[in-house]
Amino acid sequence: MITLSSLTKQFGDATAVDAIDLEIADGEFFSMLGPSGCGKTTTLRMIAGFEEPTSGRIELAGEDVTWTSPRRRNVNMVFQNYALFPHMNVRENVEFGLRIKKLGKAEAKERIERMVAAVRMEGFEDRHPAQLSGGQQQRVALARALVNQPAALLLDEPLGALDLKLRKEMQLELKSIQQQTGTTFVYVTHDQEEALTMSDRVAVMNGGKVEQAADPRTLYQRPDSAFVADFIGTSNLMTIPTGQRAGEDIRIALPAASPNGEVTITVRPEKIKVVASEPADGSYARGTVLENVYLGSMTQLIVEIRSGERLIVHQLNDEDGREPLAPGAAVILAWSAEHSYVIPEKGPQ
Amino acid sequence: MPLSRRIERALPNALGIGLTGFVLVVLFGPVLLLALFSFNDSTVISLPWEGFTTRWYSEALNDDGAMSAIGHSLVVASVVTVASLILGTLASWGLTRIPFRGRSLVAGIHGAVLVVPWLIIGIAGLIFFSQIELALSLQTITLMHIVVTFPLVVAVVSAGLIRFDPSLEEAAIDMGASQLQMMRYVVLPQIAPSLAAAAIFAFAWSFNNFEISFFTGGFEQTFPVWVYGVLRHSSNLPVVNAASTIIALAQVLLVFGLWYGMKLMTKRRGGTDRDAAEMITGAVR
Ligand SMILES: Nc1ncnc2c1ncn2[C@@H]1O[C@H](COP(=O)(O)OP(=O)(O)O)[C@@H](O)[C@H]1O
Ligand SMILES: [Mg+2]
Numbered sequence: 265m266i267t268l269s270s271l272t273k274q275f276g277d278a279t280a281v282d283a284i285d286l287e288i289a290d291g292e293f294f295s296m297l298g299p300s301g302c303g304k305t306t307t308l309r310m311i312a313g314f315e316e317p318t319s320g321r322i323e324l325a326g327e328d329v330t331w332t333s334p335r336r337r338n339v340n341m342v343f344q345n346y347a348l349f350p351h352m353n354v355r356e357n358v359e360f361g362l363r364i365k366k367l368g369k370a371e372a373k374e375r376i377e378r379m380v381a382a383v384r385m386e387g388f389e390d391r392h393p394a395q396l397s398g399g400q401q402q403r404v405a406l407a408r409a410l411v412n413q414p415a416a417l418l419l420d421e422p423l424g425a426l427d428l429k430l431r432k433e434m435q436l437e438l439k440s441i442q443q444q445t446g447t448t449f450v451y452v453t454h455d456q457e458e459a460l461t462m463s464d465r466v467a468v469m470n471g472g473k474v475e476q477a478a479d480p481r482t483l484y485q486r487p488d489s490a491f492v493a494d495f496i497g498t499s500n501l502m503t504i505p506t507g508q509r510a511g512e513d514i515r516i517a518l519p520a521a522s523p524n525g526e527v528t529i530t531v532r533p534e535k536i537k538v539v540a541s542e543p544a545d546g547s548y549a550r551g552t553v554l555e556n557v558y559l560g561s562m563t564q565l566i567v568e569i570r571s572g573e574r575l576i577v578h579q580l581n582d583e584d585g586r587e588p589l590a591p592g593a594a595v596i597l598a599w600s601a602e603h604s605y606v607i608p609e610k611g612p613q
Numbered sequence: 614m615p616l617s618r619r620i621e622r623a624l625p626n627a628l629g630i631g632l633t634g635f636v637l638v639v640l641f642g643p644v645l646l647l648a649l650f651s652f653n654d655s656t657v658i659s660l661p662w663e664g665f666t667t668r669w670y671s672e673a674l675n676d677d678g679a680m681s682a683i684g685h686s687l688v689v690a691s692v693v694t695v696a697s698l699i700l701g702t703l704a705s706w707g708l709t710r711i712p713f714r715g716r717s718l719v720a721g722i723h724g725a726v727l728v729v730p731w732l733i734i735g736i737a738g739l740i741f742f743s744q745i746e747l748a749l750s751l752q753t754i755t756l757m758h759i760v761v762t763f764p765l766v767v768a769v770v771s772a773g774l775i776r777f778d779p780s781l782e783e784a785a786i787d788m789g790a791s792q793l794q795m796m797r798y799v800v801l802p803q804i805a806p807s808l809a810a811a812a813i814f815a816f817a818w819s820f821n822n823f824e825i826s827f828f829t830g831g832f833e834q835t836f837p838v839w840v841y842g843v844l845r846h847s848s849n850l851p852v853v854n855a856a857s858t859i860i861a862l863a864q865v866l867l868v869f870g871l872w873y874g875m876k877l878m879t880k881r882r883g884g885t886d887r888d889a890a891e892m893i894t895g896a897v898r
Contacts, residue, residue, distance in 0.1 A: 314783055335789045347784040351802045360798070361788035392881075412788060 265290055266311060266416055266450070271320035273306050280306040282472035283320070288416070288450060288465075293442050295451045295459040297495070298469035304452040307469075308418050311450065312341045325415060340409035342419040346401045348393040354380070354404050355389040361412040379411040382441060399430045406441065416448035423458070435462055456496055460484070468492045484532075490607055493530040500531045500575045501607075513550040513570035515542075517601035528607045533564070533578040535603040538595050546600040549575070553593045563588055567595060644861065651854040669855035679856045682839035689751055689826075689835060690819040693758040697815050698808065700759070701766025708767065709774040720771075723764040734761060735828035742829060749831035757829045758822060762815040769814065773807025774800075806875055813871060817864060836860065 266288040273281040281303040288294045296304045309315040311322060313334030322330045329337050340361070348357050358379060362372040380386055383403035393401055402422060409417055422438070423431045439462050442449045453459050459466045460480040467477040468491070476488040480496075487493035490501055504516050504527050518529070531547075542548050551569035558581075565577040575597060589595060654666040673679050707713075708720050726734075738757040742749060777800065785795040801808075823837035830838055840857065843849040 312787060314787075333786075334783075335786050335791065341784070341787045343780045343784060345778070345780060347778065347780040349781060349784070349799055349803075360785070360790075364789040364794060408788070 265323075265325060266448070267321075267323040268307075268311070269321040269323075271307070271310060271322065272318045273303070273310060273315060274318045279472050281310070281317075284472075284474050286467060286474060286477060288448060290415075290448055291446050293439065293449045293451065293462055293464045295453060295463040295466045296469055297453055297456055297459040297466050299495075300454055302469045303472040304454075304469055305420055308341075308420055308450065308452050311416075312339060312418050313337050314341075338415045340412050340414040340417055342405050342409050342417065342422050344421045344424055346393075346405040348401055348404055348408070350393050353390050353392050354385060354396075357393070357404055358408045358411050360408060365412075375411055375413075379407040382410070382444060383407045383437075398426050399434060402426065402434060403437075406438070410441070410445060410447065414447065416450055417442075418450045418452075420452045421454070422451075423453075431458075438462065460496070468495055470495075486605065487530065488608055490528055490530070493605075493607060498533050498576055498578075500533065500536070500573075501528060502531070502573060503528050515548055516604060517545065517547045518604050518606060519602045522606050523609070529604045530607060531575070531599055531603055531605070533576040534562075534580075536575065536577045536597050536599045538565075538577065538579065538589065539598045540596070542596060543598045546598060547604055548596055548598040550594070550596055551575070553589045553591050553595055555591055556588045558588070565589060565595075567597060569597070647854055648858045648861070651851065651858045653851075656851055669851040670859070673852045673856040673859070676852060676856075678834075678839055678843065679836075679852070682834050682836045683856070683860070685751055685833050686820050686836040689755050689758065690816045692755050693762055693819040694812050694816045696755075697759050697762040697766045698812055701763050701811065701815075702770050702808065704763070704767050705770040705774055709771050710779075723767045726761065726764040727768065731761065731822065731824040732828075735825040738825060738829040749829055751830070751833050751835075753829045753831070754826050754835065757825045758819045761822075761825065762818055765818065766811040766815055769811040770804065770807050773804040777803055805878075809871055809875070813868060820860075820864075 266286070268284050268286040270283045270285060271281060272279065272283050284303075284307060296307060298304055306315055310317050313329070313332060317330060320330070321328060324337060324339065349360065352360070355376060358376050359372065362375065367375075380389060383406050385400065385403055385407065388396065388400065388404075393404070396404065405422070406417075419438075423434050426434060435458060438449075438451075451459070451463065460483075463480060465477060465479050466483055468475045468483065470491050476483060476492045478486075478488075483492060483496045487496060487499075493499045493501060502516070504518070510516070516529070518527070539548070549569040549571075551567040553565055554568050554574070555566040557564040557566075560581070562581055563579045565579065567575050567577055569575060577597060651669055652665050652667065653663055654668065655663040704723075708716060708723075734757065738753070738760070739749075742753050747753060781799055781803070782795055785799045786792075790798065820835075821837060822835075823841065826835040826838050827841065834842065836856075840853050844853060
């Protein structure tokens with residue numbers, strides 16, 4: 265288990281990581297997700313030991329390692345540029361950690377073979393990194409770290425340098441290696457889709473803080489903040505003045521037990537339906553189609569409602585021969601009360 | 614392909630080859646001419662060609678003055694190379710990896726030494742040694758050579774270290790290596806080309822240096838100083854010429870051997886000829 269307690273890192277006056285609290289369970293695939301500059305790399309490097317925290321604590325398996333040298337922490341890092349040793353071949357690269365630990369020849373050989381097989385690099389043992397493709401280098405980097413049997417593997421945007429197709433393949437492969445070895449993965453990415461598809465849990469970070477740490481489903485369905493709602497998937501954020509917003513062109517129904525006063529709600533685009541007439545209950549809004557974008561399995565509509573806000577609507581393309589709604593068409597959008605998710609008020613900061 | 618187009622295509626190539634040839638002739642022509650005349654059976658270095666002889670070579674090889682001067686130069690250059698390589702590499706590490714106040718100032722001073730004329734450094738050394746009343750000898754020459762080759766090594770090795778990806782160092786530490794193990798297994802093998810280039814330069818600078826050796830040397834002469842001394846009698850010219858040809862050839866062979874070795878090394882690591890060139894020129898830049 266990795267425990268971070270009020271972990272803070274300042275570079276001069278700038279706070280890169282701001283009092284983070286996190287618990288990462290053994291065997292978990294845990295991602296840190298957030299826009300560039302939000303402090304993901306700094307957090308990861310503090311866990312690895314390459315950055316010293318300004319304040320706070322880091323515990324690995326219950327042991328305080330805040331001031332332990334990186335070479336004595338039982339975690340390994342996979343660097344974004346792989347950082348393979350160019351003068352060593354694949355076998356020597358993978359062997360490096362074991363050679364330093366002076367592991368017995370026979371056991372080292374067996375572990376190396378097993379690891380090279382796990383990342384499907386058999387037959388490439390004598391190649392040097394310069395003779396490997398990006399994806400292969402990535403796999404060698406993975407093997408080189410995992411062969412040490414670390415308590416946790418730290419990965420900093422490991423797929424960032426690969427093209428889209430290879431990235432998709434490697435996502436699946438990483439996930440399967442993680443499940444095979446049962447190693448805890450702490451995975452840094454700015455790609456929300458990547459984080460959602462691979463992780464058991466995701467910490468969404470913003471401005472050095474963790475906005476929410478939860479499983480992907482919870483993040484999508486019950487975001488703790490407008491930032492999370494916006495960063496995970498597509499969402500329609502609306503500020504509703506008091507209780508309900510009711511008029512001729514719009515009616516917003518909120519779920520039961522919603523707070524009074526001004527609230528911010530988010531409605532996911534696939535929950536909004538285009539209907540023929542105003543529904544008897546739930547929410548609706550009249551508007552005009554601004555744009556329709558064909559996305560293969562669905563069509564994305566951008567609709568400007570009468571109050572001036574723009575809503576994104578996703579329509580499944582499951583009916584043959586349905587004409588897309590042309591820009592300028594007048595539509596009525598409807599969604600049920602429970603799909604207006606009220607974003608919790610933030611406590612005093 | 615029409616003829617005009619073919620000429621248009623071939624022209625840049627032909628021009629390039631022509632220009633390279635011209636530069637080579639201007640640069641190396643005189644040297645090759647001297648080497649040629651070292652086989653001429655005449656005491657003057659000019660035509661007519663009096664016949665082929667290896668007399669000057671056997672004279673040079675039997676000349677005690679020449680041999681002991683070459684011996685002195687070899688010893689001085691070797692000591693200078695080893696000392697400046699060790700000191701320079703340590704200094705480069707400090708300059709590129711350890712942040713401290715005034716780092717750029719220190720780096721600047723190193724650069725400055727490189728552009729001070731050797732003549733001035735030689736005279737400064739002479740004044741310094743006479744002030745502290747240290748007798749001039751091969752040791753004082755060695756000391757003053759290190760003053761010049763040290764910043765040279767720092768420049769070359771720092772360039773190598775700056776190009777070196779620091780995440781490789783972190784990767785080594787991450788896998789449990791100590792600072793020393795990281796240096797030994799990761800950093801040194803990678804900056805080996807820079808070290809080799811620095812060593813060659815330091816050696817050549819020291820071996821070929823005249824000004825500093827002239828002013829800070831004592832009774833024992835280095836090869837360039839010996840050459841300067843005996844050249845005052847023109848009858849010695851062919852012997853000097855023969856000795857210089859041997860020295861020049863040895864240095865050329867040394868550099869080519871190194872170049873070839875590095876090419877082999879990058880090939881083994883899966884690199885190309887271009888990588889090898891990049892490593893060597895990069896080490897010098
Ligand atoms: N060594 C450093 N010195 C100064 N500022 C830094 C350093 N490393 C990171 N930062 C700053 O800290 C913030 C967080 O950086 P980082 O952790 O790299 O973000 P991320 O990985 O999420 O993109 C950024 O504003 C960055 O500029
Ligand atoms: Mg980063």
